Structures are given as C-alpha cells and as structure tokens.
Amino acid sequence: MTASLLIRNVRPNAGPALDILIENGRISRMAKDIAAPAGVAVEDGRGEIAIPGLVEAHAHLDKSLWGLPWYVNEVGPKLLDKIDNERMNKRRLDLDPARQSARQTVQSSMMGSTHTRSHVDVDTDHGLWGVEGIMKTRDEYADIMDIELVAFPQSGLLRRPGTLELMHEAMKAGCEIVGGLDPCAIDRDPKGHLDAVFGLCQTYGRPLDIHLHEPGEMGLFSLDLIIERTRALGMKGKVTVSHAFCLGTAPELVEPVIPQLAALDIAIMTTAPARNTAPAVKKLLDAGIRVCSGSDGIRDTWGPYGNADMVERAMFIGLRNNFRRDDEVELGLHVCTTGGAQVMEIADYGLAEGKSADLVIMPGQSLTDIVVTRSPKRRVIKRGKIVARDGVSVRTAP
Amino acid sequence: MTASLLIRNVRPNAGPALDILIENGRISRMAKDIAAPAGVAVEDGRGEIAIPGLVEAHAHLDKSLWGLPWYVNEVGPKLLDKIDNERMNKRRLDLDPARQSARQTVQSSMMGSTHTRSHVDVDTDHGLWGVEGIMKTRDEYADIMDIELVAFPQSGLLRRPGTLELMHEAMKAGCEIVGGLDPCAIDRDPKGHLDAVFGLCQTYGRPLDIHLHEPGEMGLFSLDLIIERTRALGMKGKVTVSHAFCLGTAPELVEPVIPQLAALDIAIMTTAPARNTAPAVKKLLDAGIRVCSGSDGIRDTWGPYGNADMVERAMFIGLRNNFRRDDEVELGLHVCTTGGAQVMEIADYGLAEGKSADLVIMPGQSLTDIVVTRSPKRRVIKRGKIVARDGVSVRTAP
Known part of the structure; x- marks a missing residue:
C-alpha cells in the first residue's frame, strides 16, 4: 500500500518552504518548484510546517x-x-x-x-x-x-x-x-x-x-x-x-x-x-x-x-x-x-530523500508554536497516502 | 447588558436533564418542561452538560x-x-x-x-x-x-x-x-x-x-x-x-x-x-x-x-x-x-435559581469526561447572553 504525491509549499521542520515529491511511498525529492510528474496528485501545503510522523x-x-x-x-x-x-x-x-x-x-x-x-x-x-x-x-x-x-x-x-x-x-x-x-x-x-x-x-x-x-x-x-x-x-x-x-x-x-x-x-x-x-x-x-x-x-x-x-x-x-x-x-x-x-529502530524514518513518506503537516509559525498550539488541523501522510485530514481518518473505527 | 433565554434539555453538573429559564440575566427557574415565556429565545441544550462559568x-x-x-x-x-x-x-x-x-x-x-x-x-x-x-x-x-x-x-x-x-x-x-x-x-x-x-x-x-x-x-x-x-x-x-x-x-x-x-x-x-x-x-x-x-x-x-x-x-x-x-x-x-x-467572592455565582446566568454548555457523558475530553464545542453564556459558540466569540479581538 504505497502512493505517490506532490506536496507543494510546505516547510520541513519549520525551515524554508519546499515541495516534497513522494513516489511509491518514499520521499524522492525535496526541492523548490518540482514539476509534477504525470498522474501524481498535488497537495497544497499552504506554507504549513511538515514534521516526520x-x-x-x-x-x-x-x-x-x-x-x-x-x-x-x-x-x-x-x-x-x-x-x-x-x-x-x-x-x-x-x-x-x-x-x-x-x-x-x-x-x-x-x-x-x-x-x-x-x-x-x-x-x-x-x-x-x-x-x-x-x-x-x-x-x-x-x-x-x-x-x-x-x-x-x-x-x-x-x-x-x-x-x-x-x-x-x-x-x-x-x-x-x-x-x-x-x-x-x-x-x-x-x-x-x-x-x-x-x-x-x-x-x-x-x-x-x-x-x-x-x-x-x-x-x-x-x-x-x-x-x-x-x-x-x-x-x-x-x-x-x-x-x-x-x-x-x-x-x-x-x-x-x-x-x-x-x-x-x-x-x-x-x-x-x-x-x-x-x-x-x-x-x-x-x-x-x-x-x-x-x-x-x-x-x-x-x-x-x-x-x-x-x-x-x-x-x-x-x-x-x-x-x-x-x-x-x-x-x-x-x-x-x-x-x-x-x-524503535525505524531505519527509513525522517524528512529526507529516500525515507518512507510518513509525515504530518500542521499550521504554525515555528516548531514551538506547533507544540503549544496543538492545532487539530493536521494532515497525516503514511507511506505517501493522506490518511487523515482535519481530524477525519480515511479508516473507520469499529 | 442582561438577557433572557430558555435553555431546553441540559444537564446541570451532569445531573438529570432540565430546562433552565434565564430572565434579565439571572437564572429564574430550573425545572422540567418550562413553558417558554413570550419573546424569549430558546436554545436546545441537546442533553449536554451545563457547568457554572x-x-x-x-x-x-x-x-x-x-x-x-x-x-x-x-x-x-x-x-x-x-x-x-x-x-x-x-x-x-x-x-x-x-x-x-x-x-x-x-x-x-x-x-x-x-x-x-x-x-x-x-x-x-x-x-x-x-x-x-x-x-x-x-x-x-x-x-x-x-x-x-x-x-x-x-x-x-x-x-x-x-x-x-x-x-x-x-x-x-x-x-x-x-x-x-x-x-x-x-x-x-x-x-x-x-x-x-x-x-x-x-x-x-x-x-x-x-x-x-x-x-x-x-x-x-x-x-x-x-x-x-x-x-x-x-x-x-x-x-x-x-x-x-x-x-x-x-x-x-x-x-x-x-x-x-x-x-x-x-x-x-x-x-x-x-x-x-x-x-x-x-x-x-x-x-x-x-x-x-x-x-x-x-x-x-x-x-x-x-x-x-x-x-x-x-x-x-x-x-x-x-x-x-x-x-x-x-x-x-x-x-x-x-x-x-x-x-473572588462572587456572590451570585452558581447553577441555581437567583444566580447570575454565567454558564458553559459542553458535550460529555460525565464531569470527568468533560475534563479529559476538553471539547471545543462549547456554548458560553454570560448574564444570559450566548457570548461564544464552538470557538467563535460574539466579540472580535482587536
């Protein structure tokens, strides 16, 4: 269960805004203005902060x-x-x-x-x-x-x-x-x-x-x-x-x-x-x-x-x-x-090229702001797939 | 700045459901099935819990x-x-x-x-x-x-x-x-x-x-x-x-x-x-x-x-x-x-007849549930007026 996705305009660990290209569930590129490959969905990062899962x-x-x-x-x-x-x-x-x-x-x-x-x-x-x-x-x-x-x-x-x-x-x-x-x-x-x-x-x-x-x-x-x-x-x-x-x-x-x-x-x-x-x-x-x-x-x-x-x-x-x-x-x-x-010795963890695309996108001015504000407006990405958005999961609990 | 309001079907301090009639900013009655006085707005308490402000x-x-x-x-x-x-x-x-x-x-x-x-x-x-x-x-x-x-x-x-x-x-x-x-x-x-x-x-x-x-x-x-x-x-x-x-x-x-x-x-x-x-x-x-x-x-x-x-x-x-x-x-x-x-020696405080109608209505199964769930879906009432609803205040901050 892997996916491809282009996230535009997101700030990894509150750094400068970048695009993140995810291919087959992994981060394949992090750079400015990545061209969207054919057939890859695009998610607007809205300048929010991305942190690893x-x-x-x-x-x-x-x-x-x-x-x-x-x-x-x-x-x-x-x-x-x-x-x-x-x-x-x-x-x-x-x-x-x-x-x-x-x-x-x-x-x-x-x-x-x-x-x-x-x-x-x-x-x-x-x-x-x-x-x-x-x-x-x-x-x-x-x-x-x-x-x-x-x-x-x-x-x-x-x-x-x-x-x-x-x-x-x-x-x-x-x-x-x-x-x-x-x-x-x-x-x-x-x-x-x-x-x-x-x-x-x-x-x-x-x-x-x-x-x-x-x-x-x-x-x-x-x-x-x-x-x-x-x-x-x-x-x-x-x-x-x-x-x-x-x-x-x-x-x-x-x-x-x-x-x-x-x-x-x-x-x-x-x-x-x-x-x-x-x-x-x-x-x-x-x-x-x-x-x-x-x-x-x-x-x-x-x-x-x-x-x-x-x-x-x-x-x-x-x-x-x-x-x-x-x-x-x-x-x-x-x-x-x-x-x-x-x-947990997760080998392929982190916001870097080659790592598994497990991340969270949250609004905030800084990493500290994320922690103290704890916004519920979160987008959660697991192996490149958006699995939750603003408190709604793609999966239903029994 | 006072108001009148009938709140139907609300559970004061997680007790049995009642209606709360507020007149001129004060709680005038707490009872089952209160008849709405003419011209008084009615708020559906939805069986939620009311606590004092x-x-x-x-x-x-x-x-x-x-x-x-x-x-x-x-x-x-x-x-x-x-x-x-x-x-x-x-x-x-x-x-x-x-x-x-x-x-x-x-x-x-x-x-x-x-x-x-x-x-x-x-x-x-x-x-x-x-x-x-x-x-x-x-x-x-x-x-x-x-x-x-x-x-x-x-x-x-x-x-x-x-x-x-x-x-x-x-x-x-x-x-x-x-x-x-x-x-x-x-x-x-x-x-x-x-x-x-x-x-x-x-x-x-x-x-x-x-x-x-x-x-x-x-x-x-x-x-x-x-x-x-x-x-x-x-x-x-x-x-x-x-x-x-x-x-x-x-x-x-x-x-x-x-x-x-x-x-x-x-x-x-x-x-x-x-x-x-x-x-x-x-x-x-x-x-x-x-x-x-x-x-x-x-x-x-x-x-x-x-x-x-x-x-x-x-x-x-x-x-x-x-x-x-x-x-x-x-x-x-x-x-x-x-x-x-x-x-603070607030004399007219509390969920009781005669007290100032300062209260909060929140969803929850019990008082403990309120505390641990901390729902943002709150209705806040000050002197009988609903001053905030689901995180939106009637007043705008400068």
Missing part, C-alpha cells in the same frame, strides 16, 4: 475504553489495585483487544502518529487474547500505522504461575519485543524476574522494553540489575526502560547511572508525568541517550486521561521539564518523533 | 503575546532573568496592555471563562500603562467577562524605588486587590515587603493576593510571616497566596501550616505546575481551604504555553495530583469553577 513509543492498545460507555473509576490507590481491577473486569467491560486497539489506532493516526510500539497484556486469565487482538489490528490497519508489539506480563511474571509459559507463546506468536515490570515491587524477586525476561530476550533474539515504576533507591537497584544483565549478555542498544521514575530522584544518586546508560545505549521512555519524579529529558539527551515517549494507557480502567496526541505529549514533556526557550521546547517534539524512531 | 482566578492579561509575531524565547534560567527580560522588552515587542488583554479576554471567554482575576504589572518603567490598559478592556468587554484587578509589583516593590508610590496610584485608580511577590527572594526584605503590601491593604481596605514562588523552607518562612500579619491585622478571609510551591515540600513541614491557613481562611491559588513542588489540592480542600486556579501567563516572554482554557487547567490539576477516580477528577473542575468564585 509522530512516534507513539509506549501505548497499551489492548486496554483503552475508547468508545465504550463511560467507566466510573472508583479504583483504590495502589498499583496492584489497578492491576487487579483491570484484569478482573476486562471481560465484564467488554474490553475486546481487537476492537479497542483498532479504535485507538484510528484515533492515534488522526492525531499524527505513524508508528506505535504497544505493550500488550499477557496473563493467565486472558492468555493471548490481547496479542491476537492487536495483531489483527496491526494487519487490518497496516495502511495507516506500523505497530510493534511488546509481550507484557502486566499482572506479574513469577507471582502468577503459568505466565512465563504464556510469554514464550506470545514471542512465538510474533511479538517483537520482550516486556517486563517492576522486578522488586510486583514480583518481589528481582533476580528471578530479570533472569526470566532477559532469558526470553536470549531465546528469541529480541530486545527488551521493561516498565520500571519503582521509585528512588528501589528503582535504582532494579535499574542496576538491568544494566548488569545488559552488559553481561551483550545487549547494548537493545534495552529500553519505560517510565524510570527513579531517574528523577536525588541528582547525587542519578548522576553516576547516566554514563552507564549511555555506554550501554539503554533507551529511556518517559511520559513526563506531572505527578511523579521523572527522568530529566535534557540531561539524558545531552548524555547521548535515546529518549522516546508515549501516551501510555488512554482512557482505561487506570485513569480517564489521554487522547493519543503525541503533539500534546511533547507539550507535557516541556511542561514537566520546565522547557521555556524555543530550543528546549523543540526537544520535546524531537522525543516524540525522531527519538521514538531511534528507540 | 469557569473562573480564571490567576491571569496576567497585560503580558500575553497572543496574536503578535512569534517570539523566539531565549531567556535565561533564573526568575530575575525572566522579570528583567520582560520589563526591558515590553515596548519593543509592542506589548500594549489594552490590546493584549482584550485578545486574551476574548480567547478566555471563548473557552468558557466568565470571571477573571488578573494581576497587572506595576513598575517604574511603565507606571500604570498596564492598569489603564486592562481597565479599558474591563469596560469594553464587560458583556463577556467580569474582570478584577490585582496591582502587582512584578519587578519588586522595595528594590526599585518609586514602585510603592505607583502601587498607591494603582489602588487609587481602582485596582480591587493588592498584589505582592516573593518577599525573600525578590525584594530580599520579607519584613519590609510584607509590611508594605499589608499596609496597602489597610490603607485601601482591600484584600491581598500575593505571588509566592519561594521553595521549601524559605517559602514556608514567608508564608509564616503572611499568616502572622493576616491574624494580627484581622484579615481573615481576605488573603490569597498564589502558587505556594512551598506547600508541596516535605509533609512534616507542611502539615502544621494547613490548620493555620484554614483557621484564617487564607485561600490558595495553584496552577498545578508539572515542573515544581505544588500544594496538594485534595489535602487543602479536605481542610476546608478555598482553592482556585488560573492559566497564569499564557504565551508570553516567560514561556510559550497556554490557551486560557480552564477546562484544560482542571485536567492539569488532575494530572498533577494523580486524580484518577471520577470523584477526584471532579475536584479539579470544582477548583476551576466554584473554588475560583469562592476566592
């Missing part, structure tokens, strides 16, 4: 309540309250992963994302229901989104016997990434948990993307164990730590860790949460660490927030990190575009 | 760059960098307070605010330029917004001689509230600063709304001096502390302060900043303390963020305070509506 590098496509009747959240305060509440109510709430992931994918595409890394619950109550559901969406909506799957033991790996076996099944079924979760706080066996998930990585030759919500010294201990295994197993560049709230604790504890992450090319995913300690994005980027972001769960049993808008997420990164200068605010947009592509 | 309880109407050419922010990291950068560039950037406050007022009304408390810079470089400008807007846009003015010594009160005299002029010119700013950190003379601003309150019989950005123990020291003066001068219920970042520090330091704030009915304004320690909203409300919120500066020389949307602000309050349950998320909306009205 947004990268949703941390979603949970299987668990959004999007489009279902309003869910009144009365969940308890602990992490396990939310985990158990969700697992126990999935069937009752009719949280069909195929339908819900399709809905979120259409919403996400409409907001400008062209690539998604989704964690997907693997547990003994639901088996591979989630994996199969998102895989169906991945196939059926391949024209608007590239989706990568992380097999995610949301309810714990060791504390619920049978889960590890299901993780093997999920990897065999085609999940690209091994997931993990709070080795101390949830499984209460950091060595056991990490040996198991790194073992899965070794068995299937796949990268790791592990959730680490653990705060302070506990989180830094788990992170140290992750670093140790990454080094010992030669997994440099193949590990992402998601959330990593512990990297927002006391600088004297965090600073010695940063060079180790950089040396092993361990990537960090942050949603830039307002309510938590969080990694300092600029410090990580300055150290050469790959940083990506994501919406995390949107409108699910964990909480009601979220709209899958990675431009809004860039704003959250700015607000959380006190980015005020234009050159700082742009870092948030970098994290939500190129940063995500670096983490 | 949003209250923008902390704006800086004089300093937004809204509608001006893009300002590339390259300001330094310190608070004084931002203060000096702004003061020194106001004229060069053509930051005319009358025009800019009008622009922000139209934007704010469009998003659903019906009342604004605005701080306004008073300094020796610009005198009462800001006060006069916002007063012009207050008069000319009285049909869409009630505006209250806080005389605000943004550049310091004592460190720049002549400012105190200008503060007297501002109060005589008609500012309703005395402002102040970081008695330790900016003026470096907490006793002098606080004696001066409380003195202004005494002289003019006016309340105080003081900016307090000072962190940790320094902020708590300043707060203690504020509490002491509030008590000594009999100003119970007449003091607001804006930002109060210090109330987000160690619980063992903050907890003894809460009952003192409650006893003296000192109100707290928080923008729920993601980047800072911040007051815990639920703890304050549980203690019976009035809490309001505001957009603070929007798109100004301090930073590019903001759109004057107090529904979005309610979401920020939820995100910052980790509100996930519906009953928690609704607290954010309370702060941005009734909480603000309590702080």
Whole structure:
C-alpha cells in the first residue's frame, strides 16, 4: 500500500518552504518548484510546517475504553489495585483487544502518529487474547500505522504461575519485543524476574522494553540489575526502560547511572508525568541517550486521561521539564518523533530523500508554536497516502 | 447588558436533564418542561452538560503575546532573568496592555471563562500603562467577562524605588486587590515587603493576593510571616497566596501550616505546575481551604504555553495530583469553577435559581469526561447572553 504525491509549499521542520515529491511511498525529492510528474496528485501545503510522523513509543492498545460507555473509576490507590481491577473486569467491560486497539489506532493516526510500539497484556486469565487482538489490528490497519508489539506480563511474571509459559507463546506468536515490570515491587524477586525476561530476550533474539515504576533507591537497584544483565549478555542498544521514575530522584544518586546508560545505549521512555519524579529529558539527551515517549494507557480502567496526541505529549514533556526557550521546547517534539524512531529502530524514518513518506503537516509559525498550539488541523501522510485530514481518518473505527 | 433565554434539555453538573429559564440575566427557574415565556429565545441544550462559568482566578492579561509575531524565547534560567527580560522588552515587542488583554479576554471567554482575576504589572518603567490598559478592556468587554484587578509589583516593590508610590496610584485608580511577590527572594526584605503590601491593604481596605514562588523552607518562612500579619491585622478571609510551591515540600513541614491557613481562611491559588513542588489540592480542600486556579501567563516572554482554557487547567490539576477516580477528577473542575468564585467572592455565582446566568454548555457523558475530553464545542453564556459558540466569540479581538 504505497502512493505517490506532490506536496507543494510546505516547510520541513519549520525551515524554508519546499515541495516534497513522494513516489511509491518514499520521499524522492525535496526541492523548490518540482514539476509534477504525470498522474501524481498535488497537495497544497499552504506554507504549513511538515514534521516526520509522530512516534507513539509506549501505548497499551489492548486496554483503552475508547468508545465504550463511560467507566466510573472508583479504583483504590495502589498499583496492584489497578492491576487487579483491570484484569478482573476486562471481560465484564467488554474490553475486546481487537476492537479497542483498532479504535485507538484510528484515533492515534488522526492525531499524527505513524508508528506505535504497544505493550500488550499477557496473563493467565486472558492468555493471548490481547496479542491476537492487536495483531489483527496491526494487519487490518497496516495502511495507516506500523505497530510493534511488546509481550507484557502486566499482572506479574513469577507471582502468577503459568505466565512465563504464556510469554514464550506470545514471542512465538510474533511479538517483537520482550516486556517486563517492576522486578522488586510486583514480583518481589528481582533476580528471578530479570533472569526470566532477559532469558526470553536470549531465546528469541529480541530486545527488551521493561516498565520500571519503582521509585528512588528501589528503582535504582532494579535499574542496576538491568544494566548488569545488559552488559553481561551483550545487549547494548537493545534495552529500553519505560517510565524510570527513579531517574528523577536525588541528582547525587542519578548522576553516576547516566554514563552507564549511555555506554550501554539503554533507551529511556518517559511520559513526563506531572505527578511523579521523572527522568530529566535534557540531561539524558545531552548524555547521548535515546529518549522516546508515549501516551501510555488512554482512557482505561487506570485513569480517564489521554487522547493519543503525541503533539500534546511533547507539550507535557516541556511542561514537566520546565522547557521555556524555543530550543528546549523543540526537544520535546524531537522525543516524540525522531527519538521514538531511534528507540524503535525505524531505519527509513525522517524528512529526507529516500525515507518512507510518513509525515504530518500542521499550521504554525515555528516548531514551538506547533507544540503549544496543538492545532487539530493536521494532515497525516503514511507511506505517501493522506490518511487523515482535519481530524477525519480515511479508516473507520469499529 | 442582561438577557433572557430558555435553555431546553441540559444537564446541570451532569445531573438529570432540565430546562433552565434565564430572565434579565439571572437564572429564574430550573425545572422540567418550562413553558417558554413570550419573546424569549430558546436554545436546545441537546442533553449536554451545563457547568457554572469557569473562573480564571490567576491571569496576567497585560503580558500575553497572543496574536503578535512569534517570539523566539531565549531567556535565561533564573526568575530575575525572566522579570528583567520582560520589563526591558515590553515596548519593543509592542506589548500594549489594552490590546493584549482584550485578545486574551476574548480567547478566555471563548473557552468558557466568565470571571477573571488578573494581576497587572506595576513598575517604574511603565507606571500604570498596564492598569489603564486592562481597565479599558474591563469596560469594553464587560458583556463577556467580569474582570478584577490585582496591582502587582512584578519587578519588586522595595528594590526599585518609586514602585510603592505607583502601587498607591494603582489602588487609587481602582485596582480591587493588592498584589505582592516573593518577599525573600525578590525584594530580599520579607519584613519590609510584607509590611508594605499589608499596609496597602489597610490603607485601601482591600484584600491581598500575593505571588509566592519561594521553595521549601524559605517559602514556608514567608508564608509564616503572611499568616502572622493576616491574624494580627484581622484579615481573615481576605488573603490569597498564589502558587505556594512551598506547600508541596516535605509533609512534616507542611502539615502544621494547613490548620493555620484554614483557621484564617487564607485561600490558595495553584496552577498545578508539572515542573515544581505544588500544594496538594485534595489535602487543602479536605481542610476546608478555598482553592482556585488560573492559566497564569499564557504565551508570553516567560514561556510559550497556554490557551486560557480552564477546562484544560482542571485536567492539569488532575494530572498533577494523580486524580484518577471520577470523584477526584471532579475536584479539579470544582477548583476551576466554584473554588475560583469562592476566592473572588462572587456572590451570585452558581447553577441555581437567583444566580447570575454565567454558564458553559459542553458535550460529555460525565464531569470527568468533560475534563479529559476538553471539547471545543462549547456554548458560553454570560448574564444570559450566548457570548461564544464552538470557538467563535460574539466579540472580535482587536
């Protein structure tokens, strides 16, 4: 599913206005006044800004309540309250992963994302229901989104016997990434948990993307164990730590860790949460660490927030990190575009000749303006095809 | 400027659907199937939710760059960098307070605010330029917004001689509230600063709304001096502390302060900043303390963020305070509506018979849905007149 298109008068990354010629789904030329080849549709860029497709590098496509009747959240305060509440109510709430992931994918595409890394619950109550559901969406909506799957033991790996076996099944079924979760706080066996998930990585030759919500010294201990295994197993560049709230604790504890992450090319995913300690994005980027972001769960049993808008997420990164200068605010947009592509190892990503024609055209005076204004007037292009325009997708959600 | 209107089929605060009859700018009846009086226009509420008008309880109407050419922010990291950068560039950037406050007022009304408390810079470089400008807007846009003015010594009160005299002029010119700013950190003379601003309150019989950005123990020291003066001068219920970042520090330091704030009915304004320690909203409300919120500066020389949307602000309050349950998320909306009205002492506020007909009608399944969805499809009613519909105001910004 590829297409050809000539976009006239558009400003790549807020630079000078150019034309972009897309042929067979790839950017073939970026120059002034390109002659339209015969039969190629022309889109007026209206002098708006083009950015590469947004990268949703941390979603949970299987668990959004999007489009279902309003869910009144009365969940308890602990992490396990939310985990158990969700697992126990999935069937009752009719949280069909195929339908819900399709809905979120259409919403996400409409907001400008062209690539998604989704964690997907693997547990003994639901088996591979989630994996199969998102895989169906991945196939059926391949024209608007590239989706990568992380097999995610949301309810714990060791504390619920049978889960590890299901993780093997999920990897065999085609999940690209091994997931993990709070080795101390949830499984209460950091060595056991990490040996198991790194073992899965070794068995299937796949990268790791592990959730680490653990705060302070506990989180830094788990992170140290992750670093140790990454080094010992030669997994440099193949590990992402998601959330990593512990990297927002006391600088004297965090600073010695940063060079180790950089040396092993361990990537960090942050949603830039307002309510938590969080990694300092600029410090990580300055150290050469790959940083990506994501919406995390949107409108699910964990909480009601979220709209899958990675431009809004860039704003959250700015607000959380006190980015005020234009050159700082742009870092948030970098994290939500190129940063995500670096983490997902998308080879043909970017606004350059030869790259896949995945881009978003938005009105704005500058990249910072895009982030703070978050205009809904977006044109989203996936492999050269216009897949969304002003909040209307070419695909209908189920 | 008052009006009559019958709104059919609307759900006050997400309750059962009713009709709302507005006569001469006031809500005269709320009931099912009200017969339309002769000559009264009828508005179809479409079963949407009505909330009382949003209250923008902390704006800086004089300093937004809204509608001006893009300002590339390259300001330094310190608070004084931002203060000096702004003061020194106001004229060069053509930051005319009358025009800019009008622009922000139209934007704010469009998003659903019906009342604004605005701080306004008073300094020796610009005198009462800001006060006069916002007063012009207050008069000319009285049909869409009630505006209250806080005389605000943004550049310091004592460190720049002549400012105190200008503060007297501002109060005589008609500012309703005395402002102040970081008695330790900016003026470096907490006793002098606080004696001066409380003195202004005494002289003019006016309340105080003081900016307090000072962190940790320094902020708590300043707060203690504020509490002491509030008590000594009999100003119970007449003091607001804006930002109060210090109330987000160690619980063992903050907890003894809460009952003192409650006893003296000192109100707290928080923008729920993601980047800072911040007051815990639920703890304050549980203690019976009035809490309001505001957009603070929007798109100004301090930073590019903001759109004057107090529904979005309610979401920020939820995100910052980790509100996930519906009953928690609704607290954010309370702060941005009734909480603000309590702080601004708006006597005839609320969705009830006899109150001023200031309300917003928005689509949504629940109050929490309103906050997280932040629909732009809003109908804003000020004193019974529909002043904005779907993002279009009845007034044109200059």
